[in-house]
Amino acid sequence: DTGVSQNPRHKITKRGQNVTFRCDPISEHNRLYWYRQTLGQGPEFLTYFQNEAQLEKSRLLSDRFSAERPKGSFSTLEIQRTEQGDSAMYLCASSSSDSPLHFGNGTRLTVT
Amino acid sequence: GDSVTQMEGPVTLSEEAFLTINCTYTATGYPSLFWYVQYPGEGLQLLLKATKADDKGSNKGFEATYRKETTSFHLEKGSVQVSDSAVYFCALSPGGATNKLIFGTGTLLAVQP
Numbered sequence: 001d002t003g004v005s006q007n008p009r010h011k012i013t014k015r016g017q018n019v020t021f022r023c024d025p026i027s028e029h030n031r032l033y034w035y036r037q038t039l040g041q042g043p044e045f046l047t048y049f050q051n052e053a054q055l056e057k058s059r060l061l062s063d064r065f066s067a068e069r070p071k072g073s074f075s076t077l078e079i080q081r082t083e084q085g086d087s088a089m090y091l092c093a094s095s096s097s098d099s100p101l102h103f104g105n106g107t108r109l110t111v112t
Numbered sequence: 113g114d115s116v117t118q119m120e121g122p123v124t125l126s127e128e129a130f131l132t133i134n135c136t137y138t139a140t141g142y143p144s145l146f147w148y149v150q151y152p153g154e155g156l157q158l159l160l161k162a163t164k165a166d167d168k169g170s171n172k173g174f175e176a177t178y179r180k181e182t183t184s185f186h187l188e189k190g191s192v193q194v195s196d197s198a199v200y201f202c203a204l205s206p207g208g209a210t211n212k213l214i215f216g217t218g219t220l221l222a223v224q225p
Binding site for chain 2: 004031033040041042043044045048056091093095097100101102103104105106
């Protein structure tokens with residue numbers, strides 16, 4: 001069990017650029033979650049996958065955000081036309097049907 | 113909708129002091145309750161959980177009891193150490209198909225030697 005891996009750890013981008021983050025879950029976990037955490041706040045749910053199917057999306061996930069999990073293993077989160085308000089820590093978590101969520105260390109996005 | 117309210121921090125204690133971090137929740141149905149901890153520079157880690165009323169979760173000297181009558185899940189530890197310094201998050205899972213978590217805002221604990 002190597003844990004949930006997220007890349008990159010840090011990303012600095014200019015406003016208007018597109019960014020993509022990757023999450024590799026624990027291998028036997030079929031559930032994958034994306035969260036966003038801003039300074040001084042708890043993580044906020046963005047979206048959930050069971051295997052390759054995206055089963056739930058938060059209202060926080062605007063049209064500029066898209067997440068995929070094409071083969072039911074790793075997942076990507078893309079933000080198009082980034083805005084300064086997108087600056088946050090993006091967390092990925094995975095679980096099986098009877099286990100709690102295991103979180104990665106996150107990708108910190110800074111939009112300048 | 114479902115939500116979690118935690119006491120605001122920071123909480124500053126001397127080593128070996130008693131710790132309480134308050135957490136209350138609002139939920140329809142019967143959620144599961146969790147405490148996660150985030151040490152400096154690290155990801156969120158599950159500290160303890162309770163899945164039904166009157167259950168007590170415990171780990172590493174920390175305890176929390178699921179109180180349905182007061183909708184609370186307060187975190188306690190009898191004697192804190194410097195190594196317990198971290199941010200503590202209370203969370204609930206409403207149940208259902210997704211198993212997702214709803215978090216409180218977190219409480220920073222600083223333990224001084």
